[in-house]
Amino acid sequence: MNYSSWRRLRVRLALALALWPSSLLAGDSTLVPSTANNQVPFSFVQMCDTQLGMGGYEHDIMTFKLAVKKINAINPDFVVICGDLVQNANDKSFADFKAIKAGFKLPCHCAAGNHDVGNKPTDKSLKRYREIIGKDYYAFENKGITFVVANTQLWKAPLVGESEKHDAWFKKTLAAAKAKNSPVVVVVHYPLFTKKPDEKEHYYNLPQPKRQEILDLCEKHGVVAFLAGHTHTQITNTYQGIQLVNGETTSKNNDNRPMGFRLWNVDKQNELRHQFIKLDPIEIGPP
Secondary structure, three states, X not given: OOHHHHHHHHHHHHHHHHOOOHHHHHHHOEEEEOOOOOOOOEEXXXXXXXXXXXXXXXXXXXXXXXXXXXXXXXXOOEEEEOOOOEOOOOHXXXXXXXXXXXXXXXXXEEOOOHHHHOOOOOHHHHHHHHHHOOOOOEEEEXXXXXXXXXXXXXXXXXXXXXXXXXXXXHHHHHXXXXXXXXXXXXXXXXXXXXXXXXXXXXXXXXXXXXXXXXXXXXXHOOEEEEEEOOOOOOEXXXXXXXXXXXXXXXXXXXXXXXXXXXXXXXXXXXXXXXXXXEOOOXXXXXX
């Protein structure tokens, strides 16, 4: 399938999604076709806002541990955490996060959130994150799919020097994926928007004109999914056939959703599906 055919397929898919039952679009299951040929089926998990200390420190420790145990039992290829690893970035919270994360029996890839590097990141806060947690933006491949982990704080509150390097890397990485016909899944903390692409800037989205710039880049370079956290509310949007998904957290949800995570499956028909996995059968109770 060439790129033009793929663009037409994505438009048709967007129209089909608009006709699906509202309960399906509310977050129980969705799909996105990929362009990978002879796709080898695999699964991965999207976690959001482990944020130790947000829902009560001991509560968040417990739910994170429960999630690790349940994900290990499911045994996906890997896990991505969409930022806000901790509530207050200090030596103890980062150490506790890393200790629990070490319990995964599979790779775990983290995005940086505003609570991890600051609402207005600085050279110091980025240096600390990179030394303790690791890179704040990077990419990896899994069975024909390119996963691009970006630092949305450098879009939300630009930092001279750092934001320019981040933007150049993002564009280069998307272009490289397109050149080898690899579908892209972007993993971040901030969603681009919460309700509609042209909404006004607020705490839970990214500012214009940067938002539209990123949307255009994603559309141009074959991004099929944009995974985010931050809202503590389950949100599923579409933009030109791209799924934009904010999942449930393991710390505190603002929409009364239960604690849990999103399990994504890529099947041999080149479809990406996701479903919610609740932290059951253990009753967690409110934080």
